[in-house]
Amino acid sequence: GENVEQHPSTLSVQEGDSAVIKCTYSDSASNYFPWYKQELGKGPQLIIDIRSNVGEKKDQRIAVTLNKTAKHFSLHITETQPEDSAVYFCAASPSSGNTGKLIFGQGTTLQVKP
């Protein structure tokens, strides 16, 4: 089955700097890769996603890149702000499973220092 590895587990940056979180997946048939932001005591919130037929997607300060050959994808946050501090999870959706089924990475705790 699918396995998703996420790095780093913790990331601390100064406000205004960029943050990059990386994930690798094992199932080459996976075709959908979302990123979620989770604040303490709340459910995950979808912040950006990318499908396997696209190499890069950007939404304001957030971008995601996908390298299908290497089976890895990354989240890029530019001009970080204190409110970006949260736990970020990457996920992969196996093509053989139910639509919406996700396998999650281990999570990255991002701290943005003012």
Added chain:
Amino acid sequence: GAVVSQHPSRVICKSGTSVKIECRSLDFQATTMFWYRQFPKQSLMLMATSNEGSKATYEQGVEKDKFLINHASLTLSTLTVTSAHPEDSSFYICSATGGRPEAFFGQGTRLTVV
């Protein structure tokens, strides 16, 4: 994004009792709902997948007789933790999808068994 409502947000119950958690899709028809469990500072672990009108599919290692899932309508799925014990204390989160890859999460339920 679509709205998924989960209730209750927190529940404390006595050991040996049962607890029901509801997950509702408010503005779309959820053909599939997923239930996850999350321990502190850990990732989301998929427990089961439920399709409307069908029996739930449980992940390996999840006791189907302890975690009863019902998906009777396109907008409601319930998870009942039966004969709860302290080791069942956790953060339970549902997600829902309407036939597209995107999955939207509820706010989560913090279950404490005393």
